[in-house]
Amino acid sequence: MDIINKGIRKCREFLTIQLIRKTNPGISRKVFFQEPSRIVLGRNCKVGKESYILCWKEYMYGKNTQALNSKLIIGDNFSATRRLTIQCCNLIIIGKNVLIASDVFICDYNHSIENPNGNYVNNKLELGEVVISDGVWIGQGVYC
Numbered sequence: 001m002d003i004i005n006k007g008i009r010k011c012r013e014f015l016t017i018q019l020i021r022k023t024n025p026g027i028s029r030k031v032f033f034q035e036p037s038r039i040v041l042g043r044n045c046k047v048g049k050e051s052y053i054l055c056w057k058e059y060m061y062g063k064n065t066q067a068l069n070s071k072l073i074i075g076d077n078f079s080a081t082r083r084l085t086i087q088c089c090n091l092i093i094i095g096k097n098v099l100i101a102s103d104v105f106i107c108d109y110n111h112s113i114e115n116p117n118g119n120y121v122n123n124k125l126e127l128g129e130v131v132i133s134d135g136v137w138i139g140q141g142v143y144c
Helices: 002-023
Strands: 031-034 039-041 051-055 058-061 064-067 071-074 085-088 091-094 105-107 109-111 125-127 129-132
Touching (some): 002 031, 002 039, 051 071, 071 085, 085 091, 105 129
Parallel strands (some): 039 071, 051 085, 071 091, 085 105, 091 129
């Protein structure tokens, strides 16, 4: 049954990505999406090649799993050139008419330091929110 459910999920993801690309033809075929059902995308959006738009549903640390309820909202007329990486574990909102240059990384989490003497990958994520207002331009190489 797990194989059937996994197959159904992959088909849904594929169809969601195809719908995203059909309604926004400016999105390069070389953009990788993860958990596309958690993404709300406005009209007339463009994303360049070698970009990653990633929403996560869980994070495994040590022997534990942290459930995540990620949501990424991108407004109308969004444009990113190439090599954009968005990693969403909680909430990222990008407004309308936002322009992003190459090699930009946006994420809404950090690895906690609950155990400063241990390995940070064995700690749960600290979740935050990122809000980028309407009309913002983000220059090349920015990490936020």
